[in-house]
Amino acid sequence: MRRCLECAKKEPDRYCVECHYFIQPSPLRRVPSPPVRVLLEDEHGKQYPALILVLNTREFGLETAAPVPGRYVIRLQESLWVEVGGLPFKGKNNVHVFEILCVHRKQGTAPRLSKEEYQLLAGSASELVQEISRRLPEHLQDLVREKLLAEVEKSELINALKVGKVMKYEGGRFRYLSGQADLDLPMGEAEKLMRQAIRQAEHQREVIVSADGQKVFDLHCVPFDHRSGGLLAFDITEVIEKERKMHQQEVQAYREAIAAVTGGRLYLVNSEEMEKVVSEGTELAQGEVRQTHDIPEARQVMREALPGLDSRRRHAIELCLSEALANALKHAGGGWWQARQSGDTVRIIVQDRGPGIKTSELARATLMQHYSTKNSLGCGFTLMLYYADYLYLNTGPSGTTLALEFGIVPADRLKPDKDQ
Amino acid sequence: MLKVDVYVVGGVCRIVLNGELDMETVAQLQEVVGKVKEHTLEVDLSGVSLVDSTGLKSLLDISNDWRQKGGQMLILRPQPEVAEVMRLVGLDRLLAQSTALDGEEKEEQDDRSRHRE
Numbered sequence: 001m002r003r004c005l006e007c008a009k010k011e012p013d014r015y016c017v018e019c020h021y022f023i024q025p026s027p028l029r030r031v032p033s034p035p036v037r038v039l040l041e042d043e044h045g046k047q048y049p050a051l052i053l054v055l056n057t058r059e060f061g062l063e064t065a066a067p068v069p070g071r072y073v074i075r076l077q078e079s080l081w082v083e084v085g086g087l088p089f090k091g092k093n094n095v096h097v098f099e100i101l102c103v104h105r106k107q108g109t110a111p112r113l114s115k116e117e118y119q120l121l122a123g124s125a126s127e128l129v130q131e132i133s134r135r136l137p138e139h140l141q142d143l144v145r146e147k148l149l150a151e152v153e154k155s156e157l158i159n160a161l162k163v164g165k166v167m168k169y170e171g172g173r174f175r176y177l178s179g180q181a182d183l184d185l186p187m188g189e190a191e192k193l194m195r196q197a198i199r200q201a202e203h204q205r206e207v208i209v210s211a212d213g214q215k216v217f218d219l220h221c222v223p224f225d226h227r228s229g230g231l232l233a234f235d236i237t238e239v240i241e242k243e244r245k246m247h248q249q250e251v252q253a254y255r256e257a258i259a260a261v262t263g264g265r266l267y268l269v270n271s272e273e274m275e276k277v278v279s280e281g282t283e284l285a286q287g288e289v290r291q292t293h294d295i296p297e298a299r300q301v302m303r304e305a306l307p308g309l310d311s312r313r314r315h316a317i318e319l320c321l322s323e324a325l326a327n328a329l330k331h332a333g334g335g336w337w338q339a340r341q342s343g344d345t346v347r348i349i350v351q352d353r354g355p356g357i358k359t360s361e362l363a364r365a366t367l368m369q370h371y372s373t374k375n376s377l378g379c380g381f382t383l384m385l386y387y388a389d390y391l392y393l394n395t396g397p398s399g400t401t402l403a404l405e406f407g408i409v410p411a412d413r414l415k416p417d418k419d420q
Numbered sequence: 421m422l423k424v425d426v427y428v429v430g431g432v433c434r435i436v437l438n439g440e441l442d443m444e445t446v447a448q449l450q451e452v453v454g455k456v457k458e459h460t461l462e463v464d465l466s467g468v469s470l471v472d473s474t475g476l477k478s479l480l481d482i483s484n485d486w487r488q489k490g491g492q493m494l495i496l497r498p499q500p501e502v503a504e505v506m507r508l509v510g511l512d513r514l515l516a517q518s519t520a521l522d523g524e525e526k527e528e529q530d531d532r533s534r535h536r537e
Contacts, residue, residue, distance in 0.1 A: 292443045292444040293444055295443060296421065296442065296444050299440075299470070311501060312501060315469070315470065315501035318470055319470060319472060319505065322442055322470070323472060323473055326472065326473070329443075379477065379509060380472075380473045382508070382509065383509070386508055
């Protein structure tokens with residue numbers, strides 16, 4: 001149990017109004033970490049967000065902008081809400097004690113939180129695990145406790161336990177034990193997983209997306225015996241979202257770095273941006289690459305599609321086309337290409353459905369200034385970076401698209417005075 | 421497309437390439453090079469319009485092979501575009517310095533060489 005550090009420095013059980021942990025000291029006084037987010041609702045339906053900094057079964061220490069004194073309702077679950085009253089003389093600024101006036105449940109009312117309700121708000125992983133294992137045959141308790149704890153810790157989602165749900169499965173039915181009762185789990189999937197766990201006598205874990213695609217659940221099924229087991233379910237929607245955002249930020253930073261070191265010539269683009277890049281202008285030529293022989297053929301087609309280029313430009317375009325096709329052949333077993341012209345710009349676009357270029361490999365390939373005998377991708381990329389005016393790259397597990405852009409102003413149209 | 425001709429003059433083997441040296445044709449060059457016994461190998465690129473990264477790597481490998489055997493491999497008369505690629509990837513050190521003498525040498529060679537293919 002965590003106690004107030006301020007108080008602990010002085011005298012552990014002293015009543016303290018100087019700090020947040022000012023509610024009546026008792027063995028059940030608990031500081032949830034992180035603070036639990038709730039909404040206070042006044043009689044007119046106006047809502048105030050609040051953080052439960054500390055609680056016992058009779059009082060909450062809340063940080064909220066809701067005015068005190070005042071009566072509010074906190075809805076914890078659909079069929080569980082708590083009436084509270086703020087005490088202006090206990091606390092200061094935004095932090096006050098809110099007395100629990102009445103706990104409303106399906107089965108009636110009570111003057112204080114039940115143990116399970118209290119644990120729901122104050123609980124930690126080990127308490128929930130204790131809770132499950134307490135209801136098991138004695139000889140299994142330690143084993144299951146150990147196993148569950150190990151699995152919970154492994155899941156890296158221990159922090160998400162606040163929005164977890166624990167159920168017991170027995171004789172084909174799930175029974176709610178503790179945690180977030182209103183967590184709307186895909187029970188069909190959960191049962192399938194549980195049966196598998198029981199059949200194989202092995203812990204099973206699966207990440208499942210709800211039918212509407214809105215929620216992501218991390219389900220853990222632990223078999224107890226041949227007909228029962230425990231289910232731990234976490235709503236990891238937020239975690240996934242956070243990870244996705246972090247990944248996006250990483251990609252963004254990476255894109256900027258790549259653009260910077262290539263002098264603003266190589267752009268990592270997303271599929272939408274690439275769609276735009278590959279649809280501009282009109283098609284000059286196109287083809288497929290399935291074997292090495294298709295590469296000289298593609299050069300030939302390209303030569304015929306763009307007659308009258310100066311030899312340096314022609315060579316640059318043919319070499320880059322060759323390198324891009326060779327990469328598609330080597331790393332994806334083949335692909336498609338097309339050349340498009342838009343004014344004085346020609347783009348060579350090569351697409352494949354290979355496994356994509358790993359970001360680490362891409363960095364090496366892009367940043368390497370010199371020829372490497374070990375890495376011909378590096379060399380090919382070096383050549384393309386040198387010869388193409390701009391490169392657009394979209395790569396991922398479902399394929400790679402590379403667009404190479406060349407200016408093709410014919411020599412006779414180059415004006416000596418660029419300002420005009 | 422690549423045409424590979426081999427001329428041997430004294431202890432020097434000269435391979436004259438015509439066409440494109442790339443992923444598709446590089447095996448042709450390697451096959452011919454595999455049979456060369458001479459100490460000095462010259463690869464004439466004057467008829468080559470394009471060398472891709474696979475071709476470049478192959479030239480580097482051949483050069484390393486020859487150096488390891490105590491011999492020497494030189495590249496002669498690349499077209500300007502090919503010379504630029506070689507400079508770009510650091511293979512210009514394989515270029516023969518004596519391009520001025522090369523013309524005379526070629527004429528002499530035509531008289532005395534024995535045409536292998």
